[in-house]
Amino acid sequence: MNEEEIAFRNEVRQFIKENLTAKLRRAGTNMTSVFADYDCALEWHKILHRKGWSAPEWPEEHGGTGWSPNKQYIFQRELKLANAPALMALGIQMLGPILMHYGTEQQKSDYLPRILSGEDIWCQGYSEPGAGSDLASLSTRAERDGDDYVVNGSKIWTSFAHRANKIFCLVRTATEGRPQAGISFLLADMNLTGITISEITGLDGTVEQCQVFFNDVRIPSANLVGEENEGWGVAKYLLEFERGGHNYSNDHQKLLAKVRDISGEQFSNNGLLYKDDPFFVSKLAELEIDALALEITEQRIKSSDNPGALTSVAKLVGTELGQKITELSVDALGAYIAPLQSEALEIDYAGTVIGPSNAVTTSAEYINMRASTIYGGSAEIQRNIIARAVLGLR
Amino acid sequence: MSLDSNQKLTDEQQMLSDMVSKYLSETYDFDSRRKIANGPVSVAPPHWKQFAEMGWLAMPFDESDGGFNGGPKEISILFEAFGKHLVLEPYLETILLGGGALSFGPEDIRRQYLPAIIAGDLQCAFAHHEPNHTAERYYVGTTALQSKDSWQLNGVKSIVSNAPHSGLLVLTARIKGRKHDSDGIGLFVVDKNVRGVHCDDYLTIDGRRASEITLNEVEVERGALLTVDAGQLDTLLDRACFAVCAEAVGAMSALISMTIDYCQQRKQFGQSIGSFQALQHRMVDMYIASELSHSLLIATTNAIANASDDRHRLLAALKFRVDRSAREISYGAIQMHGGIAMTDEFKVGHYFKRLTVISKQFGNANFQLERYRHYNVHNNHS
Ligand SMILES: Cc1cc2nc3c(=O)[nH]c(=O)nc-3n(C[C@H](O)[C@H](O)[C@H](O)COP(=O)(O)OP(=O)(O)OC[C@H]3O[C@@H](n4cnc5c(N)ncnc54)[C@H](O)[C@@H]3O)c2cc1C
Numbered sequence: 001m002n003e004e005e006i007a008f009r010n011e012v013r014q015f016i017k018e019n020l021t022a023k024l025r026r027a028g029t030n031m032t033s034v035f036a037d038y039d040c041a042l043e044w045h046k047i048l049h050r051k052g053w054s055a056p057e058w059p060e061e062h063g064g065t066g067w068s069p070n071k072q073y074i075f076q077r078e079l080k081l082a083n084a085p086a087l088m089a090l091g092i093q094m095l096g097p098i099l100m101h102y103g104t105e106q107q108k109s110d111y112l113p114r115i116l117s118g119e120d121i122w123c124q125g126y127s128e129p130g131a132g133s134d135l136a137s138l139s140t141r142a143e144r145d146g147d148d149y150v151v152n153g154s155k156i157w158t159s160f161a162h163r164a165n166k167i168f169c170l171v172r173t174a175t176e177g178r179p180q181a182g183i184s185f186l187l188a189d190m191n192l193t194g195i196t197i198s199e200i201t202g203l204d205g206t207v208e209q210c211q212v213f214f215n216d217v218r219i220p221s222a223n224l225v226g227e228e229n230e231g232w233g234v235a236k237y238l239l240e241f242e243r244g245g246h247n248y249s250n251d252h253q254k255l256l257a258k259v260r261d262i263s264g265e266q267f268s269n270n271g272l273l274y275k276d277d278p279f280f281v282s283k284l285a286e287l288e289i290d291a292l293a294l295e296i297t298e299q300r301i302k303s304s305d306n307p308g309a310l311t312s313v314a315k316l317v318g319t320e321l322g323q324k325i326t327e328l329s330v331d332a333l334g335a336y337i338a339p340l341q342s343e344a345l346e347i348d349y350a351g352t353v354i355g356p357s358n359a360v361t362t363s364a365e366y367i368n369m370r371a372s373t374i375y376g377g378s379a380e381i382q383r384n385i386i387a388r389a390v391l392g393l394r
Numbered sequence: 395m396s397l398d399s400n401q402k403l404t405d406e407q408q409m410l411s412d413m414v415s416k417y418l419s420e421t422y423d424f425d426s427r428r429k430i431a432n433g434p435v436s437v438a439p440p441h442w443k444q445f446a447e448m449g450w451l452a453m454p455f456d457e458s459d460g461g462f463n464g465g466p467k468e469i470s471i472l473f474e475a476f477g478k479h480l481v482l483e484p485y486l487e488t489i490l491l492g493g494g495a496l497s498f499g500p501e502d503i504r505r506q507y508l509p510a511i512i513a514g515d516l517q518c519a520f521a522h523h524e525p526n527h528t529a530e531r532y533y534v535g536t537t538a539l540q541s542k543d544s545w546q547l548n549g550v551k552s553i554v555s556n557a558p559h560s561g562l563l564v565l566t567a568r569i570k571g572r573k574h575d576s577d578g579i580g581l582f583v584v585d586k587n588v589r590g591v592h593c594d595d596y597l598t599i600d601g602r603r604a605s606e607i608t609l610n611e612v613e614v615e616r617g618a619l620l621t622v623d624a625g626q627l628d629t630l631l632d633r634a635c636f637a638v639c640a641e642a643v644g645a646m647s648a649l650i651s652m653t654i655d656y657c658q659q660r661k662q663f664g665q666s667i668g669s670f671q672a673l674q675h676r677m678v679d680m681y682i683a684s685e686l687s688h689s690l691l692i693a694t695t696n697a698i699a700n701a702s703d704d705r706h707r708l709l710a711a712l713k714f715r716v717d718r719s720a721r722e723i724s725y726g727a728i729q730m731h732g733g734i735a736m737t738d739e740f741k742v743g744h745y746f747k748r749l750t751v752i753s754k755q756f757g758n759a760n761f762q763l764e765r766y767r768h769y770n771v772h773n774n775h776s
Contacts, residue, residue, distance in 0.1 A: 271533070271574050
């Protein structure tokens with residue numbers, strides 16, 4: 001870090017100190033998936049927005065900061081280590097860049113400021129019961145009728161559809177040719193007539209995903225992003241952001257810190273605290289080395305004009321390493337994996353917690369972390385991409 | 395080590411196996427189980443009385459105590475089936491641990507409690523682990539002080555499975571020595587409703603119920619001490635360890651068949667996902683992991699049945715291998731099912747949660763490694 005960056009880091013720290021309330025910090029601490037408590041995420045979004053920091057990576061003309069990649073990295077890390085709650089990311093990280101690239105002037109001026117301010121929260125309607133990894137086989141139909149598209153079908157695993165007010169989705173507008181050729185990208189209000197939601201309870205007992213049903217939903221054709229039948233290209237552009245936009249090494253630092261905390265409270269089978277147990281400590285060091293290697297890889301991605309392949313590597317290593325770190329946490333947690341303490345994750349919970357201080361989040365996090373190699377392009381699909389596109393194996 | 399001769403089930407064992415599979419396949423549907431698992435805490439799994447009527451609860455007890463003298467083979471038949479069907483009923487806690495400990499007691503105690511246990515009218519919990527020390531086998535900070543004709547118990551017990559539905563607690567308390575010593579630990583039977591026992595009840599991720607228990611000047615009579623023999627405590631814990639290994643083997647084989655079925659049915663890119671070689675290889679590895687555990691289960695069952703010197707080493711190997719295999723198989727099963735595996739409505743994740751809990755019970759992987767090395771050296775020298 002050069003002097004300017006150190007000054008910048010101090011500025012960020014000062015801002016955090018003044019603005020990240022205990023409640024918001026708690027929302028960050030209690031995260032057990034990529035999502036934080038929804039209301040706290042919105043509150044923090046608005047605070048960041050007032051400072052002009054809600055979408056630092058956006059270009060300045062759209063309300064971003066113009067920070068160097070290093071500064072963005074520092075910013076993200078400081079937030080993460082201070083346990084700031086994650087923002088609802090889909091608008092900022094995915095739809096924003098898409099609209100800047102493909103949107104009409106009207107769409108940009110309608111939507112971008114509202115993403116920036118947190119007035120609109122977007123969910124992503126891609127996956128369907130029959131179309132997961134093979135997204136191009138999606139079958140939710142959109143038929144042109146005057147100035148509207150009439151949409152029928154259903155989307156599944158839509159994260160936070162029960163809270164978001166907007167959805168961007170992929171729909172089928174043509175059935176001829178390659179499956180990819182007949183897909184369009186549409187924006188919709190969640191409160192349109194004909195949209196219904198059924199909540200899906202996750203393995204940890206909470207609701208984050210939903211199934212969204214479209215029954216003769218009329219979406220104005222002005223909500224089409226890009227050309228009709230060219231939504232696949234739009235989505236692929238977006239998927240690169242989903243994979244490349246995230247710094248896993250920040251998450252890993254937080255997860256590793258948690259392992260260290262637990263290992264200072266829990267005793268190993270040999271009667272030593274885990275942190276003094278040579279076997280455990282060397283396992284931890286192995287994971288730290290992987291985390292270090294990934295951190296440097298992420299820096300390579302940021303400083304490269306054409307990161308391409310490395311973003312798939314980062315997603316793959318980032319998620320699988322996250323799983324290994326929580327697995328080690330759970331090894332130290334031992335039998336305290338068992339108590340189900342969902343209520344202790346609520347923001348205003350004031351009761352006691354069973355087990356070491358991090359038991360509550362670690363147990364749910366370990367379970368939820370299995371999803372990270374499924375969503376956003378499964379580990380298998382990532383490997384297929386690397387094999388084909390990078391290694392040239394066909 | 396010859397296996398073939400010992401692998402065959404006797405007629406009685408075959409009957410037991412058929413009966414258990416039939417009963418559980420017909421009655422133990424996943425949705426009803428899920429409703430129980432999700433709470434509230436006060437609701438108990440409903441099949442306990444039927445288990446009693448079918449004679450399963452009597453299985454491991456001595457004939458003189460009203461039991462059927464069942465050995466490790468019978469236990470593994472029951473527990474493999476429990477694992478396959480994700481059974482929530484507290485056989486481990488009430489019969490193997492609670493009932494097992496009571497069997498060490500004097501005759502009047504056995505007469506007092508065992509008939510009600512075998513009849514399914516009385517449930518038990520085994521309160522051994524203490525806060526932050528759950529990975530240690532002998533850590534007992536709870537104290538037992540003797541006065542004229544009673545004991546006074548003081549301490550804290552953590553994650554006591556089935557305590558919310560138990561009338562009896564069997565608990566460990568230290569009579570002498572330091573907190574980590576294997577000697578000087580007494581096994582006591584305590585009526586859960588006596589003064590000074592305080593329970594905080596909760597659900598666990600594998601659909602069971604457990605409590606944090608505080609013992610504050612709990613007075614019990616002299617006869618409440620069942621044994622102070624460290625060997626008997628080991629026998630009890632080893633038997634429980636063995637049973638959860640059999641349960642895990644059942645759960646793993648269920649996960650593998652579910653995954654194979656799913657991969658054959660689920661189509662992406664115009665073909666069944668089971669046709670992708672990456673998934674085929676992963677399923678093969680899961681199958682191998684399961685068979686390795688199964689082999690060790692068979693060998694351990696025989697070694698225990700024959701009271702072979704090698705039984706401790708084999709049990710450590712088995713539990714270690716089960717931990718490894720359980721991780722590999724649950725992770726693989728979830729991954730290959732995709733999004734649906736992450737939902738409460740779908741079975742796969744519940745097997746994962748149960749297997750995760752089992753991995754940490756009755757000796758984690760490191761404990762088993764150390765034990766294995768200990769007995770390995772021991773065996774090589776003899
Ligand atoms: C927590 C969570 C949040 C999510 N949030 C959203 C969201 O907000 N919006 C949204 O649209 N979707 C979301 N998803 C859906 C996610 O994108 C899909 O689950 C994912 O695309 C996988 O699809 P699937 O679940 O149908 O699994 P499938 O595609 O059926 O895959 C099953 C298995 O087969 C493997 N497989 C498939 N094809 C191949 C192949 N060619 N070679 C080798 N292996 C293969 C997969 O890797 C996987 O292991 C979310 C999912 C989860 C779990």
